[in-house]
Every structure is written in C-alpha cells, then in structure tokens.
Amino acid sequence: MRKSLFVTLASLVCAGILLTSLPAAAAGSRVLRVTFAWPNVIDPAIGNDYASSSSIVNLYDTLVFPNAKGGVDPWLATSWNVSPDGLTYTFHLRGGVTFHDGTPLKASDVVFSYNRFKTIGRGFAYLVTPNIADVTATDSRTVVFKLAQASALFLPSLVRLYVAEESLVKKNTKAEGPYGANGDYGTTWLQTHDAGSGPYMVKEFPLEQYLLMARNTTWWGKFNPNAPDEVRFIGTTEGVTVRTLMQNKQLEITDQWQTFEAYQALEKIDGVKVAALPSMTSFYYMVNTKKAPTDDLHFRLAMEYAFDYDAAVGLEWPGTKQMVGPVPASLAGHDASLTVYKRDLDKAKEELAKSSYAGRLDQNPVVVQWVSEVPDEEKYALLFQSNMADVGIKVNVVKVPWLSLVENTSKLQSSPNIATIYVSSDLPEAGLMLKQRYHSSTAGTWQQNEWLQDKKLDAQIEDALKTLDAAQRYAKYSRIQQELVALAPSIWIYDQIEKHAYQSTVDWPATRGETSLIQGYVFFAADIGVSQR
Amino acid sequence: MPILGFILRRLFYAILVLLGLSMVIFVIARIMPGDPARMAVGMQAPQWVVDRLREQMHLNQSLPVQYFYWLRDAMHGDFGLSLVTQRPVMSDIIEFFPASLELVLCAGLLAAAGGIGLGVLSARHKDTWIDSAVRVFSYTGVVTPSFVFAILFVLLFGWILHAFPVIGRLSERFTPPHVVTGLMTIDTLLAGRLDEFVDALHHLILPALALAMGSIAQESRITRSSMADNLGKDYITSARALGISERVVMGRFLLKPSLIPTVSILGLDIASLFSIAFLVELIFNWPGLARYGLSAMLHKDLNAISAVILVLGAVFAFVNIAVDLIVAALDPRIRLHATRSA
Secondary structure, three states: OHHHHHHHHHHHHHHHHHHHOOOOOOOOOOEEEEEOOOOOOOOOOOOOOHHHHHHHHHHOEEOEEEOOOOOEEEOOEEEEEEOOOOOEEEEEEOOOOEOOOOOEOOHHHHHHHHHHHHHHOOOOHHHHOOOEEEEEEEEOOEEEEEEOOOOOOHHHHHHHOEEOOHHHHHHOOOOOOOOHHHOOOOOOHHHOOOOOOOOEEEEEOOOOOEEEEEEOOOOOOOOOOOOOOEEEEEOOOOHHHHHHHHHOOOOOEOOOOOOHHHHHHHHOOOOEEEEEEEEEEEEEEEEOOOOOOOOOHHHHHHHHHHOOHHHHHHOOOOOOEEOOOOOOOOOEOOOOOOOOOOOOHHHHHHHHHHOOOOOOHHHOOEEEEEEOOOOHHHHHHHHHHHHHHOOOOOEEEEEEOHHHHHHHOOOOOOOOOEEEEEEEOOOOEHHHHHHHHHOHHHOOOOOOOOOOOOHHHHHHHHHHHHOOOHHHHHHHHHHHHHHHHHHOOEEEEEEEEEEEEEEOOOEOHHHHOOOOOOOOHHHOHHHOEOOOO | OHHHHHHHHHHHHHHHHHHHHHHHHHHHHHHOOOOHHHHHHOOOOOHHHHHHHHHHOOOOOOHHHHHHHHHHHHHOOOOOEOOOOOOEHHHHHHHHHHHHHHHHHHHHHHHHHHHHHHHHHHHHOOOOHHHHHHHHHHHHHHHOOHHHHHHHHHHHHHHHOOOOOOOOOOOOOOOOOOOOOOOHHHHHHHOOOHHHHHHHHHHHHHHHHHHHHHHHHHHHHHHHHHHHHHHOOHHHHHHHHOOOOHHHHHHHHHHHHHHHHHHHHHHHHHHHHHHHOHHHHHHOOOOOHHHHHHHHHHOOOHHHHHHHHHHHHHHHHHHHHHHHHHHHHHOHHHHHHHHHHO
16 A cells, blocks of 8 residues: 555656656747736737836837937838927838738838827826827828927837838727727737737736747847747746745846845756846935925935945845936936935934034924835835934834825825835936936825925926037936935945846846846846856 | 525525625726736737727726626626636636545535544543643644645655655646536546546645645644533533433534534635645646636736636625535524524
8 A cells, every 4th residue: 555655656757757847848949938917908008017117128119219329220110300399200110021920010110109199198108199289190200299398218219110011900909998989999809919010029928827928920120040949937036946046047137126135046056146236226216395394404314314325235136326316327317427315324414413403303303204015125224214313313114005105195294204016117317316206296106205396496497408509418417416415315335236146158238238228128138148058 | 485585695695795895806906007918919919909808808998988888797797808828718717627626525515524633532531641642733833834735745755755645636647538517526427437536636735735734733722722611511511411422422412512613614614725826836836727817917907807706796795605505404493593693
C-alpha cells in the first residue's frame, strides 16, 4: 500500500518534470517576456498606465517618436513645418506605411484618431487635446494641426497620439454607446484587438493573464537584429512567482514593483542583473501652505533643515539621489544649480524661532498622511516624525488609503499638513511638471497639496510653456524653480529610480540610457534584443 | 413531489437572501471613499469626462434611485460596464467564472478524496502513529492559509523540482482552444487535444492543491472524529458480532453515516473556496473571478464588485441547497423531516 503510494507520487513528480521540461515555444524563436501590474488596457484612446502604455507603444505608431535626449524624432511624419506664430503645424506622412491588416496609412487616419481621442476624453487626451483647435487632412499624406495658443509641449505630446486605422475601427464599432453618433467608437472591440501599424500586433489577449504580441513582419521601421518574434506581457507581480520564473529562465525582464529585498534576491540568481533606470518620478512631501502651522514660511524652512535627506535616500536602492529642487533631474529644463536643503539642526531651530508658532509647537502638530497601498512610505513618515522631534515639532503620522488621500486633498479643509506622494511627469520637460505640481489649476487635486494658488507663479509657468525657444524657456523654468525653493512649499526627497531585474542575455537599450524615459518606451520591443531558444 | 416543494422553498429563501445581499453590497460599495467615475477615467481626465460617466452611471441620483436602476438592469443580466476592464461586467464574469469554477471543482475533488481518505485512514488506525501523523497534518493544514501553501508549492515544485508550471492555465507552446465551457480541461478535450488536456491538468494541480489543503485537513478531522464516534455505536458492535467482514463494516455501515457532517462542511468549504481563492489566483496568475473581484475592489469598480459578490452569493446558496439534498440522500431521517416540513 505504502509502496504503491510512493510509486504513484514519484511518477507524478517525474511526469511533471517531463512536461515542464518540454520546450516553451518553437525552437529557434525569440521571445521577450515581461511581468507587469495589471490591468492592461490596449485601446489607444483609453489606456495610460504603465502596462497599457508599454503595450500600446508596440502596437501603434505615432507621428513623432521620443528620443533619449528628451526631444522627438520623425516617425510616421518624416518632416513638419511650423508657422511663424507657432500656431500651425503641417506634418508630411511617410509613404508605404500599412496597418496590420495591410491597409495603407492615410492622413485621414490621423484625423480620425485625434477626433476619437478628443471625444472619448480619456487616456492621454488631457495631454494632447486641450490646446488643439483643429486637425485636418489636406491630402492623403498631409495633416495640419492648428493650435489655440503656441505651446512648447505640443510636439512632444504627440508621442501619445497613437494612429489607429479608421476603416477597421469603424467596421468594429457598435451603434449603441456613450459617444452619440459614434456609438461605442470601437471601444469594445479595441479592448482585445488592435488597429495599429506598430512593430507588434495582438496575437492573444486572455484578459487578466497575459498579452501576447507577434512581430509585424511588414513594419516599415528597423528592428534590432535580435528583436523578439513574440512579446508576452504577463499580468503578475507576485514576488515568489516572478522570482521562480526568473530562476527558471521563463522571464526576461521583471516588473518594477518588487520589494527591495526581492531585487537583492533576484540579483543573486545566476545570469540575472538588476537595472536601475532613471525615471521622471519623484517622491514629494507636499506641504500645505494654507494650513497652520505649515502656512508659516519659517516653520516650513525649519522642517526643510530638520529632515535627514541622506538617511531617507539611504533607505532606497543604491544610486538613488536626493531631489535637486521641485522637478526630477531627468527632465529637460531642470536647474541642477539650485540650493539643496540639508539637515542642519541649528538652522532649523533658528528658523523655528522666527516662526509665528515658536513656543506653541505642542498646540500645533503637523499631520502627515501617507498612502497605505505603498507600505514603504511608512518608514519615511516615521523618519520624518523622529527628525522633527529633534527640534520640538510634533508630528502625527496617519496611514490613509489612496482614495481617501485623493478625497482629502480635494478640499482645503480636509487637506493634511503634509501628503506624501510620488508624482510622475508625462513628458520629459520641467515645465509640465511645474504646471502639474504648482499651478493653481491643480490645487485641489492629489497632485498639489501645497495649495499655492499664486497668480504670479501661474503666469510665469504659462509664459514659460508658450516660449518656443528652448534656451529661453529653460531659463524661465530655472527662475521658477529658484523661487519655489525659496518658498519651500514641498520637501523634495528623492528622484525615483525604476528597478527591473533582467536576464543578462537581453540586449536592453534602456540599461544604456538609449531610450526615452516617457512611460512605456523602455519596453519598445523592436529595439530590444533577446537570445534564441 | 415533497422534495420538489423543499427545493422550491429553499430557492425562494435564496432569492430573498440575494436581494438583501445586493442591497447591502450596493450601499457599502457606494459609501467607500473616492469617486468611482473619477477612478474609472483616471486622475488626469478632464472634469467633463467624469461628469459624463457620472451621468451614465446615475451617480448624481439618490441611492434608492441608483439602486432601482441597478436592480432593473441586473434582472436582465446587465451589470453595467466594468470600470477597470472597460467591458460589460457580465462578459467579464462569463470569462473569469469558469476559471475559478475549474479551480474550485478540482480543489473540491482533492478535498473530498484527500480529506475522506485521510479521515478513514486515521479512524482505522485510531491512536496509532498514523492517526497522530494525520492529526498533525490536519492541525497544520487548518491553521495555514492557502496562500502560504501556494508559495511553498511554487518554491518546492516550481523553483526546486521544476516539476510544475507556476503561472497560467496552459503552456506557451499551445494556443488556447476555442472556448466552449471556459473550463480549460474540458475545452481541450472537446477540441480533441489530449496533449493540451494533459498540459491544462498539469497547470491546474498546484493551485488546486494549494487551495484544497485547508479543506483536506478540515474534512479529515471531521471524518475521523465522526467515524470514531460511530465506531462505539451498538449497530457496529452488532455487525461485528454477526461476523460481517471488517471491510464491509467500515465501508458500508460506518462510513456512510459518518460522512454526513463531512459532506455538510465540504459543501460550505467549496462555496467559500471561491471567495478565498484570490491570493492563490494571484500567485499562480490564474484568471479567475476571485482575482477579478479583488481588482474590482482595489479600483472601486462598483459594478464589478456588486456583480461578483452577487455571483458568489448565488454560488453559496446553490451549493447549500445541493448539500442539503446530498445529506438528505445520505440520511433517511433528514429526508423524512424535509418532506414533512415541505
């Protein structure tokens, strides 16, 4: 009885080993497998999170393509002309481009994609559409964009205007839907299919599991000689699963959401490296400038000097750096010469003595709210609490769910003294980050707990964003950053680095700083080389 | 006929329970912090997009009015759009429920076979080292959450032994078969693909076993205890005195009545496996309903939350009725009581 049980169990395990050792795909093929946090929304007018962006940049082409220097290169548009007033852009489209079903690209597809984007109003529409007055196709290869006002961000924002095939989308549009005469605008169909011309196309998409994309052999662009034949984005970030897949060489690149300890363990696996990529994300302590006691400049400066930045940065992955001023150092127009606050308890006490709350610190505690879904934030909150205690500032640390923090920051009365939030810039340009973080239009959103509401600052930001000359624009950004540092509306903690473990056999341009930092583009698979199986 | 009345009565109660559940869930989902429309369209979307969605979802109306609209549509199988997947919730449920069902059915089979088998083994060898070993296993199994087993299995069978796949329902080398039932093992068989069937089974075993471990432990304890109790009853002594073989005594006279509590608990366990499966589904990247429900809660996907909980509630009610019928079949006294009260 016992013997037969043992034999059965042993047979099961042996059969399992045999089955598992069967080749995972056709021998000689190249595959790139990456884990992501799900969901993955591949409709180009809706998806805008990390997994979605990484998928869409592989499925769709855009008029221009972002380069590693922060600018854009010709892509579907081979060239463009700008009118002297900066209000009209005329794009000339590349010839010989076809969509995945073989239909040739036309200028009207660009117009259709823009109109669809604008009508649906989701995804990256907030980035692309607000300043555009009109888009027309003057012939099959020419598209004209008319702007409401000149904008330095217009051209870079076009990296989010993905061009979809009008006829295919219309063919798969349901008559009933929330977009009036446009029915559902093809949204149902585009959840699991693509209508793009990009280097990869949807092969299988079992939702919640993975997105499998196959190489578009008729793509007009140039592939890395070792580019994958198939790209599989897998919807899991579970530590033990990801580690096992990496160890078994069933995964080429991991997601960026593993814990510090997990990356340390992954780095010890034979043939696995950990890449620390720069990002356009920074960790902010957003200080409410309209609420006691943080409404007092000297009180805020005291906090700036009391915080131990080196200790905070030391809690992060090696290579992480303290923020220099209000925007991430990776953005064009960032001023690297800004004053950086460092822990100096004498200065902190000096500033505190000048504040209107001196001698009444006990009655004016500072409330810090950190996001419960990001457990790492707690250690920074506790460090902050301990640092402030050194100068007598009382800090109440409160853990809140993300949705509650969003709700709290929407009204001045409910906004905490400090909200601890990671913020990313959508484009590699300091001006956009300055606008989303400190312009009055974002007060009352999770992006600005500072409640600066400074009309002069608003005007400065708007003026800078209208300045088309890059050198002049960067000089204006620099002045704004200097003024913000003097106002101390935030505690700028560190620029985040994006960590991914990857197999050393993967030729990944992002690890060499050769790709744009715009979300999703580090996974532009046509540029990535993988080994044959 | 009386049993039919019994079933109809239980179905009526189940509908009342589901109606009450729908009200509770509806209210809870709407008092959670955050604007679901804002969550759905993203933090950066312009306000007019949020307003349009709020209008479509009737979120500007009072709660009773919202509930009326929701219930009216739900009666027609329309739970609205999922704010996360952007698809009709019903389509999502149709897609994800079979994956969970397959996992839970397999876990239920393992729980029944393993739990009853170990329980019988333990009772037959009462107070020996075998009994002690099964008891230690049972206590460990009951107190250990299924996700811990999932992690252990991934490490043992995935990392160390390379014996089982750790994600998904089918290997990369296969193209998923045409969906008929949504149960991968069945669909591969219907497609006539024996190799894919074996592969699907290979993917199913580890997550199902991880999910079943707690139930196996529970059922083995209950079976052992029930059998040990019945072992001292007069009718067993009489059967033995009449010279009936030990195999017949154990199998026919002892096991059947001893299974009543086991079956009752097993039924409840199977129903609750649906709701506790989410961590196992996450670890094994299993595209099931529990994982979908978790994602819905994290994203405040109101329509999906309400629908998932209602579906799980319906499963629970259905399994309860099924268990009652099985128990009635096993025990004539219960059957008699049911027919009288019907």
